Amino acid sequence: MSGAPLARTVGFQPGERNVFFHLLTACNLSCRHCYINPTQHGTATLPLATVLQWLKLFARAERQTTLILLGGEPTLxxxxAAIIKAAKSMRYAVTVDSNGYLFHDLLDRVTPKELDYLSFSLDGPEAPVNDPIRGQGVFTVCTENIRxxxxxxxxxxxxxxVSALNIDHLHRMPPLLADLGVRRFFIQVIGLRGNPAVQQPDGASNWQVEPQRWLAxxxxxxEAAARLGIHVVYPKVYLDREEPFQCAxxxxxxFFIFPNGRVYQCPLCEDHPIHSYQIEDNRLVHRDGLNEDRFFPLTIPEGCVMNRLLQPDNIAYQPDGTPVHRISCCLLKQEVLPLI
Structure with a gap:
């Protein structure tokens, strides 16, 4: 295949289902940008029986649901392994998001047929970039386990x-991923929740990256990663002038599920007790009151109303008061398919 790789917006599809299930909030690392907030998310490790009951609440026999198993560190x-096997029997497409340590011999206890994707997290192309963010020795352990x-x-x-700490090194990632044999590359934008919501990084005035820098x-x-045969997904972030805003x-x-039973529909809201649903006695209960889902239908010039309410410093304005950029839904993605 020839030509330049083209990014396309992956629009939301009616009936599309994605379940982000935090099995626990414990982690062996202390990443500087961790979004987990134990005060809001709990500190429990859910027992197997509870996990299976909760998975049944979101499974659909008539169609496949995407399931991302998270923590903390889910391999803790x-x-x-039993959760993965059970989820596959419920017609989930299963991904595990790991920091790379792969506790409890995970690779020996499941097969590639049982796990659709094993996702790793790195925030730099080498240890001197990654480890000050994620922890000493993490780069070596993670890359060895990827191989x-x-x-x-x-x-x-x-x-x-991507944050102000590592955007200057992002261009060095595609060759590393190709060497490691990684098939998909998710470029994520730093969110102002959890640790980044309460502290600034050393050596940088802000965690976040200026719009012009992101877009450049x-x-x-x-595109460089796609040329190496890697499937790339990254958040849209900024809408073009002619693009309509759409809320997932x-x-x-x-659904973003936490060990204390909170179920959010919008990840921007996770630092606040405004979740749409609560799991009570193994039932999914819609919560009354002024919660996140009451804001979704609102239309504002800035685009995402939750971004405007919770992260207003993200938005710059023209002298006439109109926003310089409209912010897309944080779940709206750009996709670049591999060329080879």
Whole structure:
């Protein structure tokens, strides 16, 4: 195939279902940009029986649901392999998002047929960039386990959270991923929740990246990765003038489940007790009151109303008061398919 890789917007589809299930909030790392907030999300590790009951609440026999198993570090859950196997029997497409340590011999307890994707997190192309963000020694452990997973036949993906600390190194990631055998590359934008909501990074005035910098760097890196045969996904972030704003909460079905039973539809809201649903006695209960889903239908010039309410410093304005950029729904993605 020839020509330049083209990014396309992956629009929300009615009936699309994605379940982001935090099995626990415990983690062996202390990443500087971690979004987990134990005060809001709880500190429990859900027992296997509870996990299976909750999975049944969101499974649909008539169509496949995408399931992302998260933490904290999900491989710290001693029964993660059993959870993966059970989820596959409920017609979930299963991804595990790991920091790379792969506790409890996960690769020996599941097969590539049982796990659709094993996703790793790195925030730099080498240890001197990654480890000050994620922890000493993390780069080596993570890359070694990626190579092991690829050799065993697992589909692997990698998440890189872009911030002011590491955007200058993003362009060095595609060659590394190609060498490791990673098939999908998720370029994520730093969110102001959890740790980044309460502290600034050392050596940078802000966690976040200016719009012009994001737009100048990220699409070009995505194209470079696609030329190496890597499937790339990254958030839309900024809408073009002619593009309509669309909220995932109004079209698709996205559920972000935490160990204390909170179920959000919008990840921007996770630092606040405004979740749409609560799991009570193994039932999914819609909550009354002024919660996140009451805001989804609102139309504002800035685009995403939750971004305007919770992260207003993200938005710059023209002298006439109109926003310089409209912010897309944080779940709206750009996709660049591999060329080879």
């Amino acid at each position: 859950h001693p029964q993660l 092991r997973a690829v050799a065993l036949g697992f589909n692997t993906s990698l998440i890189y959270t 760097v990220v699409p070009q890196v995505a 909460g109004m079209v698709a079905e996205n």
